[in-house]
Amino acid sequence: xxxxxxxxxxxxxxxxxxxxxxxxxxxxxxxxxxxxxxxxxxxxxxxxxxxxxxxxxxxxxxxxxxxxxxxxxxxxxxxxxxxxxxxxxxxxxxxxxxxxxxxxxxx
Amino acid sequence: xxxxxxxxxxxxxxxxxxxxxxxxxxxxxxxxxxxxxxxxxxxxxxxxxxxxxxxxxxxxxxxxxxxxxxxxxxxxxxxxxxxxxxxxxxxxxxxxxxxxxxxxxxxxxxxxxxxxxxxxxx
Numbered sequence: 546x547x548x549x550x551x552x553x554x555x556x557x558x559x560x561x562x563x564x565x566x567x568x569x570x571x572x573x574x575x576x577x578x579x580x581x582x583x584x585x586x587x588x589x590x591x592x593x594x595x596x597x598x599x600x601x602x603x604x605x606x607x608x609x610x611x612x613x614x615x616x617x618x619x620x621x622x623x624x625x626x627x628x629x630x631x632x633x634x635x636x637x638x639x640x641x642x643x644x645x646x647x648x649x650x651x652x
Numbered sequence: 653x654x655x656x657x658x659x660x661x662x663x664x665x666x667x668x669x670x671x672x673x674x675x676x677x678x679x680x681x682x683x684x685x686x687x688x689x690x691x692x693x694x695x696x697x698x699x700x701x702x703x704x705x706x707x708x709x710x711x712x713x714x715x716x717x718x719x720x721x722x723x724x725x726x727x728x729x730x731x732x733x734x735x736x737x738x739x740x741x742x743x744x745x746x747x748x749x750x751x752x753x754x755x756x757x758x759x760x761x762x763x764x765x766x767x768x769x770x771x772x773x774x
Contacts, residue, residue, distance in 0.1 A: 595754050
């Protein structure tokens, strides 16, 4: 099974900060990777798919990059509504697996 | 409005069974892969199973193979998950999710239901 390792697992940041979250895959997964945002009590919300494609309606401050085994999610200027937990998910092969998550909290 | 509504969860003893249902509306159900994802309290999501729109292909995470069965009824716009031989570690909120096709040939989970809770305890 492909393992996804996210770093950091916890991040404290201020409004306006640039934030970068990394997701490393245990095997090459091309660009078959998605990023989700989850707020407490809510379901995960798809932000980015195919590693770098911004889902329609998602603010442009979110961006994704990477291929192979290393991927990043960047928030260019953190907004109050962005404080949440972020997960990566690979779709290279079965079983699909999620990363362990990165919780972004207010500094 | 695209909507997914799960039902069928509950408190079950270890070794018991349940059938979860997911009612879909607002889109052409038969055109989409559908998935089940579960999330235990305080944990991240875990992909459980998926099924193709025409039911010709399905897949499962290893930990549920032989115990869980995913199925669908396109005439009723409904997705199901039959879960048998339940274990404590199966306790979670179970979400159904639609998987939309992307240009890269993969199917990304883009719409999620709020979930139904399964608790396995004696």
